[in-house]
């Protein structure tokens with residue numbers, strides 16, 4: 787996963803900074819898996835990722851709400867699904883029922899890349915005033 791922060795830029799400084807932090811945490815997790823660190827270390831990192839993803843998603847949702855972005859419900863649904871999956875993963879790893887492996891990392895990186903290239907870029911374009919979505923409630 788070479789330098790995917792630059793590749794995944796959406797052009798909104800707040801969002802891009804958050805994504806940089808998410809990428810950093812996923813890279814840390816990747817190194818942790820490669821170094822075969824203990825489940826405890828992995829679980830702590832996963833919890834940090836879960837907490838930060840939650841904060842970041844709240845920030846995005848607040849921006850979309852303020853801008854009355856019509857695609858917000860669909861976007862938030864993607865966030866909620868990831869948080870649900872991550873919570874299940876943290877619980878499974880914490881109780882020793884699962885380990886984080888390459889497949890888990892692929893899933894996480896794939897989700898991020900897909901979400902950022904799709905939903906987040908669409909949101910950022912709308913916030914810049916380039917969005918094609920029209921809020922009908924403002925049309926007289």
Ligand SMILES: [Fe+2]
Pocket residue numbers: 843846861865901905906
């Ligand atoms: Fe998002």
